[in-house]
Amino acid sequence: MTAPAAAVLDVFTARPGTELPALTVPEITAGTVAQYAHASGDGNPVHLDPAAAREAGLPGTIVHGMFTMALLGRVVTGWAPQSRLRSLKAAFVAPVPVGTAVTCTGTVTDVVTADGEWHAHVRLAARRGDGVLVVRGRAVVAVDGHTDGATRA
Template identity: 75%
Template sequence: MTTPAAPAADAFELAAVLPGTELPALILPEVTDGTVVRYARASRDDNPLHLDAAAAREAGLPGTIAHGMFTMALLGRVVTGWAPQSRLLSFKVSFVAPVPVGDVVTCTGTVTDVVEADDERHAHVRLAARRGDGTLVVRGRAVVAVGERPAPLADDPPGPAPEEPVDGATRD
């Protein structure tokens, strides 16, 4: 399994994080029965879909599958391999398709937007976990604090007022 390098505590703040910045990918070469069994024990999730090939086939699957939360954890590692864990403000995922035992998983992330909020700069990150054939299995979003809001220059005019959400909508 490849692991993104841990960022230096101060190097991250100094990095120019812009829309389009790609996070280092995380690749799990093969999901094995052993991986699934160890995760099942650690999580105390012994659902037969993960541990019993006959039960999984009976449910319409090709065989046993990895836990969705296992794949979600891999996506979390993409973010925390790029930025210190203390910078992670929000992390949300949607499960799209199963990961059969024997498949590979590649997790990626891309900064989609950098906004100013709460006297900080926040990077909005789009995340994806895909099987070896390219099938999306988990999609996600994260918000990461990437530095302090730059101080305005003395001769800069004040910026426009922030937009208010419409009908209680929130920006993710």
């Protein structure tokens, strides 16, 4: 797995257009999926049994959506400390077949004040190796100040 590089979160990095360091997982293996299934308690056969996945209309086993969402969370927490994460939301768009590479990215869309602090709004995306969008998400991260283009909510 290629982890995001650590970055300092400050007024200069929290501006619209800032790109978070990407996270690439070269291949999500069946072993990784089995470990996630055990840890999460989600043993749905579409994640673990190729025959059950095909019976459900899938070409083979698929990665848990929440596993892919967790990768988006790693993109955010690779850029900012976990204590700064205020929210993380995701919509699952397409399945991720086991054995697939996934790249996750994030971009700051705006910086606003809310709840007495500055928040960077981050647009997130996870794409399979073939470029297909599999998860889109949004995060809100507390930042130290405002930058050009910031607004008060």
